[in-house]
Amino acid sequence: MDRVQIPGYVKAVLSGLADAGYEAYAVGGCVRDSIIGRRPADWDVASAAPAERVMEIFPRTVPTGIKYGTVTVLIGRRRVEVTTFRKDSDYSDSRRPDTVEFISELHEDLMRRDFTINAMAMTADGEIIDHTDGRGDVRRRLIRTVGDPDSRFGEDALRMFRAVRFSAQLGFEIEKNTLDAIFRLSGTAKELSRERVRIELQKTLLSPRPERAVLMADTGLLDAFVSSRGRPGGQSRLSEVGSEGLYRMCAFSALLLRRGALERADQLAANLGMSVKNCRLITDACAAAPEMPSDMEEQRFFVIEHGEELSKLAAAAAVGMGRPGSYETMMSTVRWHDYIMPEELPVRGRDASRAGFKGPEIREIMVRLCKEVAAGTLELERRTLTVRMREIKRNGF
Ligand code: ATP
Ligand code: MG
Secondary structure (H helix, E strand, O other): OOEOOOOHHHHHHHHHHHHOOOOEEEEOHHHHHHHHOOOOOOOEEEEOOOHHHHHHHOOOEEEEEHHHOEEEEEEOOEEEEEEEOEEEEEEOOOOOEEEEEEOOOHHHHHHOOOEHHHOEEEOOOOEEEEOOOHHHHHHHOEEOEOOOHHHHHHHOOHHHHHHHHHHHHHOOEEOHHHHHHHHHHHHHHHHOOHHHHHHHHHHHHOOOOHHHHHHHHHOOOOOOOOOOOOOOOOOOOHHHOOOOHHHHHHHHHHHHHHOOOOOOOOHHHHHOOOOHHHHHHHHHHHHHHHHOOOOHHHHHHHHHHHOHHHHHHHHHHHHHOOOOOHHHHHHHHHHHOOOOOHHHOOOOHHHHHHOOOOOHHHHHHHHHHHHHHHHOOOOOOHHHHHHHHHHHHHHOO
């Protein structure tokens, strides 16, 4: 396809710039997505206009990245990032260009981009400018660096994570030379900030192909954040797990744990800077997962004991540990809700202490009552429950 539709507000930005005498194009991800037939998340524009001029041309702008020549233009409730054509030079910290040289040339601006599929531009009437055969790679469904992969990854190590992330989001393969270079240069990923790595990993895990995150471990990209690459193999269907960050992260951690790549379940999460609370949940879920029954009838007892949130996370971990179907059944168990939780009983903790239970025993007796109610052997009635509590106190658990 050579021509694609550009939304009106983007056209307004392109023509505003053109009317002021500046070359301007839609570029990058939006062009790629339009060609693939995917809905672009946002539209970026590259133009010959310096940032200060962009701010003069449009009435509502935000200087979001003036240093890099980026201004956000507001049109109605929409926003478009406009960046001056640029050529990056000298990367010394494997991440940020030291100097940004402004040039009025689309070609060089496209050549500094990471992958051929991301290095295309589009005019206001939808004509595609493609100097690196990005369209060919879209057809072949390949992620390929613009130019020599070793030098492009040497300039910016984050691109290696982006390669895996795009392959997961788009379902494209990573072209052989590009993939080989990732294996060779994965060690340089240790220079990246953990926040950037976490964002790429999470985008990968939240994509339709979360399994591809395993490639981040296999190539060594995660070496700085795990204890070893672990044993390869044993693919898990992480996509079965609900598309929510913590669930997928929990399943992925469980998978790495099973492969022997982690010393502790929350090692990757902690090294990527996830909160103490979430690390705790991942640890508890991975510890509980092996005990999780697969049968819905039995799962109710597990939920009563562990609570709904942790049970769902444990089910996600079980998928990561190679037990397909656990997440789906657990979600049905919780949705169906054919059980009562300790906090919902018509007897309270103080009734338990009156019956003689102390400390952790109080929770234990409440859980026990809930299980008996769920099993159908005990009536959900205050007096019956109190009698049963006393009876257990006398006879022991
Ligand atoms: P999406 O926004 O859907 O995640 P995208 O392709 O728009 O995908 P962005 O991170 O928004 O990705 O970047 C916009 C464009 O800028 C990319 O398409 C690419 O051309 C270029 N780009 C972004 N990051 C880099 C990088 N690290 N190295 C080289 N070019 C990059
Ligand atoms: Mg984008």
